[in-house]
Amino acid sequence: MxxxxxxxxxxxxxxxxxxxxxxxxxxxxxxxxxxxxxxxxxxxxxxxxxxxxxxxxxxxxxxxxxxxxxxxxxxxxxxxxxxxxxxxxxxxxxxxxxxxxxxxxxxxxxxxxxxxxxxxxxxxxxxxxxxxxxxxxxxxxxxxxxxxxxxxxxxxxxxxxxxxxxxxxxxxxxxxxxxxxxxxxxxxxxxxxxxxxxxxxxxxxxxxxxxxxxxxxxxxxxxxxxEDVAACADPVRTYAALYVGGMGSRKNNFYNNLAVRMGYAAEAAEIQELYLTGRQREAMGTVPQEFIDDTSLLGxxxxxxxxxxxxxxxxxxxxxxxxxxxxxxxxxxxxxxxxxxxxxx
The missing domain is CATH 3.20.20.30 (Luciferase-like domain)
Structure with a gap:
């Protein structure tokens, strides 16, 4: 690789x-x-x-x-x-x-x-x-x-x-x-x-x-x-919330759809709702730690x-x-x- x-x-x-x-x-x-x-x-x-x-x-x-x-x-x-x-x-x-x-x-x-x-x-x-x-x-x-x-x-x-x-x-x-x-x-x-x-x-x-x-x-x-994996995840939250919550419309967000297929249906819906209603900081806090860790290089x-x-x-x-x-x-x-x-x- x-x-x-x-x-x-x-x-x-x-x-x-x-x-x-x-x-x-x-x-x-x-x-x-x-x-x-x-x-x-x-x-x-x-x-x-x-x-x-x-x-x-x-x-x-x-x-x-x-x-x-x-x-x-x-x-x-x-x-x-x-x-x-x-x-x-x-x-x-x-x-x-x-x-x-x-x-x-x-x-x-x-x-x-x-x-x-x-x-x-x-x-x-x-x-x-x-x-x-x-x-x-x-x-x-x-x-x-x-x-x-x-x-x-x-x-x-x-x-x-x-x-x-x-x-x-x-x-x-x-x-x-x-x-x-x-x-x-x-x-x-x-x-x-x-x-x-x-x-x-x-x-x-x-x-x-x-x-x-x-x-x-x-x-x-x-x-x-x-050394602290949770602390490493924090700066990634902006990126993850943007893509899952705000990259596209409520009808067409391919990354939100991907998160749903990965098993995060409820979380993806909440992140999108928060992001599209102007509560981006809350959306960032809602992104699951496991999702960020699995899709990032942390540690x-x-x-x-x-x-x-x-x-x-x-x-x-x-x-x-x-x-x-x-x-x-x-x-x-x-x-x-x-x-x-x-x-x-």
């Missing part, structure tokens, strides 16, 4: 210099890759380009680039550019986001996200393979019928294949991910619940006549180092080593950590502690 660094959204938690310091320390420690996200703040492409220019071995990945934010052809152009500029170190993570962002920010309908994703990935793969892009699907039709458009081929050749990852939480989304992608980007992954997710991914791989041997099962975890080096061993045994192939700490020194030290724990496997 490999280690990765996940920077999350660049919304002001760290300065650009801090972001770079984390990435360069991770690279020096042997972390395999660094990932960053976008929502409706800074775009992820600019950040990854900047990071790739100041590193040499660590891979850079989008977790995720938003499907509604770019045409599939534009995404293929961007992926090819980043792959060539980074010397073959780019990994393309894609996701449909949610209806509030897709429809509210990008003005793109959220309906039928699975079909839209299937068409989108097919076109991206076709373009990156430098085939003439002609596609007649339910959601995309290229060239546009009844126009002067013509089938075109990507003008540059990527220096290496671009691995495609998909983010998702629901069983049908995971099945599609296994079928059409090279890897999965997960959140709130718990070793004791991994069977549901891995079964869905395996079903998708079987549909494509493939197995899991060359598929990257990746998930991200908040990382807090310390001292020995405990982290045990947790990494359990994650590897469950089928995780890349463990992406987001260090949480009072300052940059604490976050840099956390990356080092996790690396030491990983060496003990």
């Amino acid at each position: 490999r280690l990765a660094l996940n920077l999350g959204y660049m919304v002001g938690g760290e300065t650009p210099a801090d972001q770079l310091a984390l990435v360069q320390r991770a690279e020096a420690l042997g972390y395999d890759s660094v990932w960053a996200a976008e929502a409706y703040g800074a775009d992820v492409v600019t950040l990854l380009s900047w990071l790739a220019a100041q590193t040499s071995t660590i891979h850079v990945g989008s977790a995720v680039m938003q499907i509604p934010g770019r045409t599939p052809a534009n995404t293929a152009m961007t992926a090819a550019g980043l792959q060539n500029l980074s010397g073959g170190r780019f990994r393309l993570g894609l996701g449909v986001s949610g209806p509030q962002v897709s429809e509210g920010w990008h003005g793109v309908p959220f309906a039928k996200p699975l079909g839209r994703t299937r068409d989108y990935v097919a076109i991206v793969r076709k373009a990156l393979a430098r085939e003439t892009v002609e596609y007649a699907g339910e959601h995309f039709h290229l060239p546009l019928p009844g126009t002067e458009g013509k089938g075109l081929k990507l003008m540059v050749r990527p220096v290496a294949p671009v691995p495609i990852y998909l983010a998702g939480t629901g069983p049908k989304n995971l099945e599609l991910t296994g079928e059409i992608a090279d890897g999965w980007l997960g959140l709130f992954y718990a070793a004791g619940f991994a069977h549901e997710q891995l079964d869905a991914l395996s079903t998708g791989r079987a549909k494509a006549d493939k197995d899991m041997s060359d598929f990257d099962v990746q998930a991200s975890f908040p990382l807090v180092v310390g 001292d080096q020995a405990r982290l080593a045990d947790r990494l061993a359990a994650l590897a045994e469950s089928g995780l192939t890349t463990c992406a950590a987001t260090p949480v700490g009072r300052d940059m020194d604490a976050k840099l030290a956390a990356l080092e502690t996790l690396a030491e724990a990983h060496r003990a496997l």
Whole structure:
């Protein structure tokens, strides 16, 4: 199992210099890759380009680039550019986001996200393979019928294949991910619940006549180092309450649905009710300690080593950590502690 660094959204938690310091320390420690996200703040492409220019071995990945934010052809152009500029170190993570962002920010309908994703990935793969892009699907039709458009081929050749990852939480989304992608980007992954997710991914791989041997099962975890596990969990509560309670609408919150499937139905309903009625602090206090512990990396080096061993045994192939700490020194030290724990496997 490999280690990765996940920077999350660049919304002001760290300065650009801090972001770079984390990435360069991770690279020096042997972390395999660094990932960053976008929502409706800074775009992820600019950040990854900047990071790739100041590193040499660590891979850079989008977790995720938003499907509604770019045409599939534009995404293929961007992926090819980043792959060539980074010397073959780019990994393309894609996701449909949610209806509030897709429809509210990008003005793109959220309906039928699975079909839209299937068409989108097919076109991206076709373009990156430098085939003439002609596609007649339910959601995309290229060239546009009844126009002067013509089938075109990507003008540059990527220096290496671009691995495609998909983010998702629901069983049908995971099945599609296994079928059409090279890897999965997960959140709130718990070793004791991994069977549901891995079964869905395996079903998708079987549909494509493939197995899991060359598929990257990746998930991200908040990382807090310390002797007191309960105290380590406290700074993670903001993140957990936001996703379970407020990431999406009352009708569509994929992370709330995941918490329900993990056995926290009553707690998930209460967290969402508190969060959506403006009582975020109460929502944070309602997140179960067990849920945070199972979906985070908390504790001292020995405990982290045990947790990494359990994650590897469950089928995780890349463990992406987001260090949480009072300052940059604490976050840099956390990356080092996790690396030491990983060496003990």
